[in-house]
Amino acid sequence: MTSPVTERPDVAEGSVPRWPGPVGTLVCILGLGVAGYLTFEHYTSSTSLACSDNGVVNCLKVTTSSYSAVAGVPVAVLGLVFFVIMLVLQLPPMWRRPERWLRVARVAWSVVGLGTVLYLLSAELFVIDAICLWCTAVHVLTLVVFATTVYATVSYPRPE
Amino acid sequence: MPDNRKTSRGPTQKAAGSANRTNVSPKKQTGGNRRQQEREERRHQAALEARRARNRRWGLASIGLVVVLVVVLVVVKVAGSGGGNSAADQVSPPAGSPIPAATLSKLASVPMSTLAAAPSGGLINQIQSTTGANAVTSNGKPELLFIGAEFCPHCAAERWALYVALSKFGTFSPNPGRIHSATQDGNVPTLTFYGTTYTSPYFVFTPVEVYTNKPTANGYTALQTPTKEQYNIWQSVGGGSFPFLDFAGKADMVGAQYSYVPMQNLAFSDVAAQVGNNSTQLGANIDAGAYQLVRTICSSLSSSKPASVCSAGA
Numbered sequence: 001m002t003s004p005v006t007e008r009p010d011v012a013e014g015s016v017p018r019w020p021g022p023v024g025t026l027v028c029i030l031g032l033g034v035a036g037y038l039t040f041e042h043y044t045s046s047t048s049l050a051c052s053d054n055g056v057v058n059c060l061k062v063t064t065s066s067y068s069a070v071a072g073v074p075v076a077v078l079g080l081v082f083f084v085i086m087l088v089l090q091l092p093p094m095w096r097r098p099e100r101w102l103r104v105a106r107v108a109w110s111v112v113g114l115g116t117v118l119y120l121l122s123a124e125l126f127v128i129d130a131i132c133l134w135c136t137a138v139h140v141l142t143l144v145v146f147a148t149t150v151y152a153t154v155s156y157p158r159p160e
Numbered sequence: 161m162p163d164n165r166k167t168s169r170g171p172t173q174k175a176a177g178s179a180n181r182t183n184v185s186p187k188k189q190t191g192g193n194r195r196q197q198e199r200e201e202r203r204h205q206a207a208l209e210a211r212r213a214r215n216r217r218w219g220l221a222s223i224g225l226v227v228v229l230v231v232v233l234v235v236v237k238v239a240g241s242g243g244g245n246s247a248a249d250q251v252s253p254p255a256g257s258p259i260p261a262a263t264l265s266k267l268a269s270v271p272m273s274t275l276a277a278a279p280s281g282g283l284i285n286q287i288q289s290t291t292g293a294n295a296v297t298s299n300g301k302p303e304l305l306f307i308g309a310e311f312c313p314h315c316a317a318e319r320w321a322l323y324v325a326l327s328k329f330g331t332f333s334p335n336p337g338r339i340h341s342a343t344q345d346g347n348v349p350t351l352t353f354y355g356t357t358y359t360s361p362y363f364v365f366t367p368v369e370v371y372t373n374k375p376t377a378n379g380y381t382a383l384q385t386p387t388k389e390q391y392n393i394w395q396s397v398g399g400g401s402f403p404f405l406d407f408a409g410k411a412d413m414v415g416a417q418y419s420y421v422p423m424q425n426l427a428f429s430d431v432a433a434q435v436g437n438n439s440t441q442l443g444a445n446i447d448a449g450a451y452q453l454v455r456t457i458c459s460s461l462s463s464s465k466p467a468s469v470c471s472a473g474a
Contacts, residue, residue, distance in 0.1 A: 042399070063401075072284070114226060121230065125237040127344050130379055143230070147223045154219035155212055 020152035021092030024145055028087035031141040035079035038134050042076045062132035067123040075120065079138050082113050086145060095152075107153050110146040117142045251374040252310065254383055255355035256337020263432050264335055267320075268327035270436040270447065272472035275324070275454065278438045278447035287405070287413045287456045296393070298364040302408035302460055306353065307394045309371040310339055311380045313346030315403040317420035321449030322405075323351050324435060328454055328469045330360025338428050341420070342373045342380065348420045349428040354383060362461055363408065366390070370402070405453075407460040417452060418445035 042063070062068065068075055088094065089106040117139045124131050296303045306322065308315035316339075323336065336351035353367035368390060371380040386394060398404035398414045405413040422442045423431055434443035458470035 118229065118233075121233060125233055129344065129375060143226065146226065150222055151216070151219045154215035154222075 017095075017152055017156050018092075020148055021090065021095040023148050024090030024095075024152075025087065025092065027141050027145045027148070028083050028090050031083040031138060031145070032080065032087060034134055034137045034141065035076060035083050038076035038138070039074070039080050042074050057131050057133050059132040059134065062124060062128055062130050062135060067120065067128060075135075078116070082109075082116070082142070085109060086113065090145070090149075103153055106149055110142075110149040113142040114146045251342075251372065252339035252352075253337070254310065254352070254369075254372050256339040256352045259335060259338045259351065259428070261335075263429070267324055267432060267435055270324055270450070272328070272451075272454070272469060274436055274438065275447050275451035276472060278451060279444045280448040280452075282419070282441055282445040283417050283448055283452065284419060285413065285415045285417045287407075287411050287417075287452055289411050290397075290409065296406060296409040298366065302363040302462070303406075304363055304365045304408065304457065304460075305390060305393065305406040306365070306367045306403065307386060307390065307398070307405075308367070308369055308403040309380070310352055310354070310369050310383065311342035311345050311371050311373040311375075312402040313341040313348045313420040313424070314416040316341040316346070316348035316350035317418060317423055318403050318405075318416040318449070319350045319353070320431065320435065320446045321417060321453055324446065324450035325453035325457065326358065326360075326365060329362050329457065329466065330358055330365070332356045332358050339373060340428075342375065344375070345373075346420055346424045348423045349426055349431055362464055362466065363457070407456050410460045411456050417449040 070078060086106075086109055089102070089109060094102060094106075120135065121139060124135070296305065308319070310316075326332075332353075334356060336353055336356050339350060339352045341348040341350065352369060353365075354369040356367070358365040358367075368386050369383050370386065372383045374381040393406055393409075394400060394404050397406065397412050401414050403413075403416060422445075431442065431446075434440045435446050437443035438447055454469060458465055461470075
């Protein structure tokens with residue numbers, strides 16, 4: 001015979017919200033798409049990058065700036081790597097896992113993304129003096145994944 | 161509250177309570193335990209909910225802080241207090257300022273032996289050979305196409321080596337002027353080929369500077385527009401990046417051969433003084449870069465080529 005305590009819904013399962021997994025996964029898939037597109041454009045030298053190059057929105061100016069690569073690695077590739085790792089961390093089964101290190105890693109990785117976005121946004125606004133629309137899309141998705149990750153993590157503490 | 165009353169009960173009361181519990185029937189004892197467990201469970205849930213609410217507030221505050229930070233960045237930009245590019249004296253005339261003849265002479269007369277001896281460890285970008293299927297010529301001569309922009313720091317760095325290399329094959333008229341990359345883009349001193357004509361018995365040099373280093377509200381002032389053929393080569397091979405070099409369709413280079421970082425904010429004369437001096441990293445980079453350009457130009461020329469240049473260091 002089980003006790004009333006063990007009959008109630010398990011605390012671990014009850015603490016895990018359902019929405020962060022699907023939302024985070026969807027955002028990461030979108031981010032992967034945009035970052036993948038930028039990476040493809042970078043390596044194929046394609047001219048099909050749908051972006052203005054004459055105005056505030058000037059992809060050419062941004063993608064040819066010194067901020068388009070970090071230690072020789074194109075920023076587009078870094079964005080792709082970010083979303084690949086984040087996609088794994090955001091999968092619904094990963095949200096249901098109670099390990100503390102996993103929750104910390106997810107938040108830490110989202111903070112890394114946030115820091116990179118703020119750095120690149122500052123560079124675009126104050127140094128390059130131009131905005132790349134596709135880059136901005138990646139920035140927005142990174143901010144969204146940061147917000148959902150932080151909110152879901154702190155709102156639903158890991159069961160003790 | 162029940163829980164508080166329970167915790168404030170003294171030892172005597174606890175003992176009495178315990179004695180009472182020993183006298184009740186097992187059924188009543190089970191019911192009492194259940195009620196106690198339910199109270200503890202409610203208390204646990206309340207504590208958990210309070211913790212969640214507290215953490216939720218912190219989370220929302222963090223997210224709000226990020227949003228505010230982004231908004232502040234945008235507002236500061238829109239307000240024009242963070243641009244740093246409004247000073248009219250931070251731009252160069254498109255054709256540049258005059259460079260002392262002695263300085264140009266020094267740059268043009270670096271011995272081939274010095275270029276060949278330059279350590280190449282600082283070169284971070286290689287010139288790539290192509291099939292040569294689409295040999296680019298102009299007026300019957302092989303054409304060396306350079307597409308750059310005066311705001312671009314990588315272009316600024318590469319022009320030093322390019323000028324040294326080109327001086328081995330021909331002359332400019334008028335001489336290149338002195339400019340710098342955009343102040344917010346490294347402020348790298350350099351020469352500009354805009355407005356010059358290069359004459360060589362071996363090949364045609366076609367420089368195209370797409371933008372000046374003069375900022376506008378939306379970018380930089382346009383300067384030269386590539387022809388359709390130049391644009392197609394630039395886009396298909398170079399991906400539209402600055403700088404771009406095409407050696408008669410036989411070799412290409414996208415980007416600069418070496419980093420512009422050591423040149424940032426230096427005076428033109430400071431960089432010029434190091435050209436031909438392989439003992440400094442900056443001088444070695446320019447010399448080694450120039451040597452690679454010379455070798456590539458020589459290999460791109462089919463027949464007529466200066467032996468004194470093309471056989472040196474080979």
